[in-house]
Amino acid sequence: xxxxxxxxDARKSAxxxxxxxxxxxxxxxxxxxxxxxxxxxxxxxxxxxxxxxxDVDSIRSGTRFLGKEYSYPFGxxxxxxxxxxxxxxxxMFAGQAVKSRIPLCVSTASSTSLEEMLVATDGLAxxxxxxxxxxxxxxxxxxxxxxxxYETLVLTVDVPKLGKRPRDxxxxxxxxxxxxxxxxxxxxxxxLWSLTTxxxxxxxxxxxxxxxxxxxxxxxxxxxGANWDYLQRLRDRWKKKLVIKGILNPDxxxxxxxAGADAVYISNHGGxxxxxxxxxxxSLAAIRQxxxxxxxxxxxGGVRSGExxxxxxxxxANFAMLGRPFLYASAANGSQGLDNFxxxxxxxxxxxxxxxxxxxxxQVSRANLAFRT
Numbered sequence: 252x253x254x255x256x257x258x259x260d261a262r263k264s265a266x267x268x269x270x271x272x273x274x275x276x277x278x279x280x281x282x283x284x285x286x287x288x289x290x291x292x293x294x295x296x297x298x299x300x301x302x303x304x305x306d307v308d309s310i311r312s313g314t315r316f317l318g319k320e321y322s323y324p325f326g327x328x329x330x331x332x333x334x335x336x337x338x339x340x341x342x343m344f345a346g347q348a349v350k351s352r353i354p355l356c357v358s359t360a361s362s363t364s365l366e367e368m369l370v371a372t373d374g375l376a377x378x379x380x381x382x383x384x385x386x387x388x389x390x391x392x393x394x395x396x397x398x399x400x401y402e403t404l405v406l407t408v409d410v411p412k413l414g415k416r417p418r419d420x421x422x423x424x425x426x427x428x429x430x431x432x433x434x435x436x437x438x439x440x441x442x443l444w445s446l447t448t449x450x451x452x453x454x455x456x457x458x459x460x461x462x463x464x465x466x467x468x469x470x471x472x473x474x475x476g477a478n479w480d481y482l483q484r485l486r487d488r489w490k491k492k493l494v495i496k497g498i499l500n501p502d503x504x505x506x507x508x509x510a511g512a513d514a515v516y517i518s519n520h521g522g523x524x525x526x527x528x529x530x531x532x533x534s535l536a537a538i539r540q541x542x543x544x545x546x547x548x549x550x551x552g553g554v555r556s557g558e559x560x561x562x563x564x565x566x567x568a569n570f571a572m573l574g575r576p577f578l579y580a581s582a583a584n585g586s587q588g589l590d591n592f593x594x595x596x597x598x599x600x601x602x603x604x605x606x607x608x609x610x611x612x613x614q615v616s617r618a619n620l621a622f623r624t
Contacts, residue, residue, distance in 0.1 A: 253583060253588060253591065257556065258556065258579060261588065261592050264579070275424070287522025294554065301608070307610050310605065312324075317494075329357065329377075330577075332360060332426070338450075345363075349375065351593060352375065355368070355376050359380055366399045367457075369401060377402075377404070379405040381477075393489065395458075397489075404494070405496050410520065411477070430453070482512075499518075504542050505541045514569075518552055521551070521575065532562070535567050550570075580592035
């Protein structure tokens with residue numbers, strides 16, 4: 252049994268199991284990867300203030316967010332082609348959502364259909380939407396999400412064009428994914444991943460397999476349809492919870508709030524879009540000030556531990572999402588690796604709350620920060 256007490260442990264283990272092509276697709280970022288590095292560095296720079304002599308025997312970690320009760324204030328961020336990390340990862344994530352009662356945000360580019368994922372999560376899934384390619388394709392995705400019964404739609408708006416990711420360019424990574432002859436040595440050196448993937452079937456983008464979407468997903472397709480006018484039309488059409496993802500600018504956040512979105516999702520796409528983008532945790536304070544104290548804010552980027560989740564809440568977010576750490580854990584040891592990592596993540600939250608003298612995660616605030624401005 253592999254023990255994965257930290258995201259770094261999971262990452263190191265994943266790196267040994269995965270072909271370099273796949274590991275770099277998961278681990279890489281835009282340009283010199285400075286935005287991705289800033290996410291973690293700026294998160295590390297935040298300090299929590301320990302408190303002593305408090306009764307912290309009964310820790311409460313549950314929270315209500317966007318009208319639903321969750322056991323923890325974190326979820327699994329939307330990520331495309333998760334089954335590349337290990338066959339069946341999408342459904343492992345869905346199973347983890349049910350076990351832990353946390354949300355799973357299903358990507359437009361998921362390896363498993365949006366309908367199957369909602370059923371597998373027992374209704375705990377959110378659906379993430381890209382406005383890319385034809386509007387008929389986009390409208391079909393929304394219709395399917397409505398028909399399936401999704402209660403939360405997450406519109407991603409920070410990919411006007413696909414970011415330049417040097418690792419993918421150097422490795423020749425392309426979608427749809429194929430095992431190419433020039434990558435044979437890489438796959439041969441990782442036979443367990445390669446043979447298991449061949450046995451289970453090469454992952455595909457399942458939401459593009461039929462109907463208007465049968466032409467497949469083009470990562471380079473025009474995103475010009477994602478504009479302020481479209482946001483208003485989508486708000487008018489989608490009657491349930493609407494979240495807008497990929498926000499770093501407080502003026503944009505305020506305008507999104509005024510357009511009637513139910514939450515803003517602060518994200519720089521894991522540093523995968525703009526090398527010089529600010530970190531998400533660095534952007535949080537100004538966005539919180541712009542939208543006011545009560546408006547729901549979600550954050551991802553550089554969240555690697557339970558302590559980081561508590562930091563996000565103390566700095567002004569209501570909910571945190573993790574991406575790469577879940578993929579690392581799945582790649583490291585499948586469902587057992589995921590269970591192990593998430594178990595440590597939950598323990599970490601409880602320990603952190605005890606250290607700062609809080610028994611209810613909903614009471615975490617800026618008062619728990621060591622240095623406040």
